[in-house]
Amino acid sequence: MRVGIIDYGSGNIRSVFKSFEKASLLLDKNIQIVIIDNVEELKKADKVVLPGVGAFADCMQGLNNINGLVELLNKMVIEDSKAFMGICVGMQLLANFSKEYGYTEGLSWIDGEVTSIVKVEEEMKVPHMGWNSVEFDQKHSLFRRIKQDEDFYFVHSYKFNVQNNKFVLAKTHYGGDIAAVVLKDNIMGTQFHPEKSQDAGIQFIKNFLEWAP
Amino acid sequence: MLKTRIIPCLDVKDGRVVKGINFVDLKDAGDPVEQAKVYDFQGADELCFLDITASSDNRNILLDVVNRTADQCFMPLTVGGGVRSLEDIRNLLLAGADKVGINTSAINNPILIEEGANKFGSQCIVVAIDVKKNKDSWTVYTHGGRKETRIDAIEWAELVTEKGAGELLITSMDRDGTGKGFDVDLLKAITSKVPVPVIASGGVGTLEHLVQGVKEGGANAVLAASIFHFGKYNIQDARKAMTEAGLNTRL
Numbered sequence: 032m033r034v035g036i037i038d039y040g041s042g043n044i045r046s047v048f049k050s051f052e053k054a055s056l057l058l059d060k061n062i063q064i065v066i067i068d069n070v071e072e073l074k075k076a077d078k079v080v081l082p083g084v085g086a087f088a089d090c091m092q093g094l095n096n097i098n099g100l101v102e103l104l105n106k107m108v109i110e111d112s113k114a115f116m117g118i119c120v121g122m123q124l125l126a127n128f129s130k131e132y133g134y135t136e137g138l139s140w141i142d143g144e145v146t147s148i149v150k151v152e153e154e155m156k157v158p159h160m161g162w163n164s165v166e167f168d169q170k171h172s173l174f175r176r177i178k179q180d181e182d183f184y185f186v187h188s189y190k191f192n193v194q195n196n197k198f199v200l201a202k203t204h205y206g207g208d209i210a211a212v213v214l215k216d217n218i219m220g221t222q223f224h225p226e227k228s229q230d231a232g233i234q235f236i237k238n239f240l241e242w243a244p
Numbered sequence: 245m246l247k248t249r250i251i252p253c254l255d256v257k258d259g260r261v262v263k264g265i266n267f268v269d270l271k272d273a274g275d276p277v278e279q280a281k282v283y284d285f286q287g288a289d290e291l292c293f294l295d296i297t298a299s300s301d302n303r304n305i306l307l308d309v310v311n312r313t314a315d316q317c318f319m320p321l322t323v324g325g326g327v328r329s330l331e332d333i334r335n336l337l338l339a340g341a342d343k344v345g346i347n348t349s350a351i352n353n354p355i356l357i358e359e360g361a362n363k364f365g366s367q368c369i370v371v372a373i374d375v376k377k378n379k380d381s382w383t384v385y386t387h388g389g390r391k392e393t394r395i396d397a398i399e400w401a402e403l404v405t406e407k408g409a410g411e412l413l414i415t416s417m418d419r420d421g422t423g424k425g426f427d428v429d430l431l432k433a434i435t436s437k438v439p440v441p442v443i444a445s446g447g448v449g450t451l452e453h454l455v456q457g458v459k460e461g462g463a464n465a466v467l468a469a470s471i472f473h474f475g476k477y478n479i480q481d482a483r484k485a486m487t488e489a490g491l492n493t494r495l
Binding site: 043045049050053084085086089120132150154156157158159160161162163164182184186187188204205224226228229232233 | 319
């Protein structure tokens with residue numbers, strides 16, 4: 032199996048690559064992790080990972096800058112149902128639009144909008160930065176061998192308000208509920224950074240590598 | 245529930261971890277790559293890597309050391325030292341940093357904060373502020389504490405957050421390496437004014453100091469070097485003390 036991590040000029044590709052490589056070694060299966068920056072390579076991938084650190088508009092721009100990338104992603108993920116994982120902004124890009132620095136359209140794979148985290152009290156700091164507990168549907172294979180309320184690493188100022196709650200697989204709490212994992216068929220996204228969440232994060236990535244949606 | 249973060253800090257000079265007192269009298273504290281491994285194993289919440297002479301030597305950060313250190317980290321890594329341009333930020337992110345600390349350049353070229361936040365998101369831009377007490381106020385220093393400015397630390401903290409800093413790393417130079425505890429008045433003055441998370445730094449000698457930084461200073465994360473590097477305490481000890489004091493930490 033070939034897992035492609037898309038490098039579109041945004042963020043911590045190296046960290047993501049390292050963590051996926053570690054997870055695949057632990058699984059001891061024939062899994063190849065590759066960093067991809069063009070459509071020809073992407074075509075060969077069986078699973079697709081879209082990392083994202085940065086501003087929404089800048090990330091969307093980065094995707095659009097690679098000729099044919101968004102079209103191919105739509106084909107692979109929507110038509111061919113290949114397993115997809117977006118991380119942080121890579122997850123937020125699944126929304127219809129974001130209100131970060133103006134208004135930017137997203138991929139519209141899961142209906143909803145991206146808005147800023149609401150400060151509910153004076154002492155509450157934004158960005159939401161650090162380890163926060165994640166509540167999830169324990170039956171799902173993506174959370175195999177992960178304990179309820181496990182801490183994962185978050186760092187973001189905006190959140191994905193998913194229109195239909197059934198697409199929210201896990202949530203965390205910071206000035207209200209925040210979608211921590213979204214899931215719609217073969218499309219999955221995490222607001223937290225599994226690549227930065229030590230053992231629990233590596234386990235989550237292993238689960239994604241074994242996931243057969 | 246969001247947890248209070250415990251962050252060991254690697255002050256790096258010529259590729260080695262060092263630790264001084266009041267920013268001078270540096271003592272060798274080992275290899276950064278080996279130290280990073282240890283802290284990852286101990287389950288530190290984040291790691292901070294500061295190339296402390298990059299600005300004063302007027303050179304770029306040692307990317308290959310950052311690279312090798314990042315390879316040992318499955319936790320968030322903040323890297324600072326000699327960051328002068330968007331290109332520098334990008335190179336550090338590519339080398340494996342998750343957040344970038346800007347100190348001297350934030351003062352020499354404040355627009356870098358704004359441009360950095362627009363390009364990479366505020367969450368990635370940590371403004372580090374080195375501070376000395378001056379009667380009733382606090383003054384900002386640059387170039388690894390070698391150069392005094394006339395800037396008031398509290399005003400500066402407020403200004404950089406308006407410009408887009410996503411986090412502040414506040415180091416009391418008076419307390420650094422002394423083991424006398426954080427300057428909690430300084431922390432309180434800043435945490436009560438800024439909307440972003442604050443990392444307290446400088447002066448930790450006991451586990452009780454970590455608790456004070458959060459309870460009295462209002463910090464969201466506590467950074468320490470000597471107490472961890474020389475094996476006096478490990479991350480678990482710190483976590484236990486903080487939990488017993490009623491703070492939320494990871495288990």
